[in-house]
Amino acid sequence: QHRPATMAPRVEVKVLYFASARECADAKEEVVAVEGSDGAPPTTAQLEQVLLERHPKLRAIFASTVFAVNMNYVDKGEAATLREGDEVAVIPPIGGG
Amino acid sequence: MSHNYICITSEPLDLLSINKLVERTTVGAIVNFIGTTRDSFEGKQVETLEYEAYVPMAEKELLKLCDEARSKWDLQGIAIYHRIGLVPVCEASVIISVSSAHRADSLHACSSLIDRLKETVPIWKKERYTDGTSNWKQNCP
Numbered sequence: 001q002h003r004p005a006t007m008a009p010r011v012e013v014k015v016l017y018f019a020s021a022r023e024c025a026d027a028k029e030e031v032v033a034v035e036g037s038d039g040a041p042p043t044t045a046q047l048e049q050v051l052l053e054r055h056p057k058l059r060a061i062f063a064s065t066v067f068a069v070n071m072n073y074v075d076k077g078e079a080a081t082l083r084e085g086d087e088v089a090v091i092p093p094i095g096g097g
Numbered sequence: 098m099s100h101n102y103i104c105i106t107s108e109p110l111d112l113l114s115i116n117k118l119v120e121r122t123t124v125g126a127i128v129n130f131i132g133t134t135r136d137s138f139e140g141k142q143v144e145t146l147e148y149e150a151y152v153p154m155a156e157k158e159l160l161k162l163c164d165e166a167r168s169k170w171d172l173q174g175i176a177i178y179h180r181i182g183l184v185p186v187c188e189a190s191v192i193i194s195v196s197s198a199h200r201a202d203s204l205h206a207c208s209s210l211i212d213r214l215k216e217t218v219p220i221w222k223k224e225r226y227t228d229g230t231s232n233w234k235q236n237c238p
Contacts, residue, residue: 071157095235097236
């Protein structure tokens with residue numbers, strides 16, 4: 001059964017870490033593979049699980065972080081669909097100005 | 098006539114040149130906000146601030162704030178310069194410069210822009226204290 005490539009259940013995204021998240025992950029950026037469940041495309045909810053497993057120190061701060069996908073904030077509690085090559089930023093509480 | 102000047106830079110911020118960007122013959126008022134580094138937080142002495150930004154998204158969000166301010170007030174130039182990297186005590190971390198024909202628009206817009214910047218722009222601030230500790234400082238939610 002044909003499935004469009006952009007809606008494949010497994011995608012690779014570029015994850016950017018900032019501030020305290022960067023310190024917890026000990027990385028500024030990395031490419032991460034994430035799978036969707038039940039044939040549905042992966043979302044930031046699945047990505048969160050992957051990142052927390054990869055970098056357990058992130059658990060300490062994740063309650064107060066949000067994602068941005070392709071520079072659009074994802075509301076806490078929402079799950080944004082991820083597509084191949086998306087840029088996903090892990091955004092801890094901001095402190096500019 | 099209207100223009101938005103957004104800059105995220107590790108260079109020290111120069112107030113005069115930033116104000117020049119928003120000058121026009123039609124301008125009657127230029128209003129500045131300058132955010133500077135305080136030397137103490139909760140009894141601890143701050144040695145320096147270190148700023149980090151998700152630069153392309155910060156630029157995008159700052160442009161959105163300019164559009165938002167223009168939808169509410171009659172403005173001519175808007176310049177928002179934010180410094181990243183190490184910012185020692187007393188130096189400016191952010192300069193906002195707004196110009197308008199009449200002062201009420203710039204006064205209100207400048208105040209709003211710094212409030213909104215602190216709510217939406219992906220920039221982070223780490224306070225480094227003289228006792229060697231440090232802390233990622235959150236803006237109030």
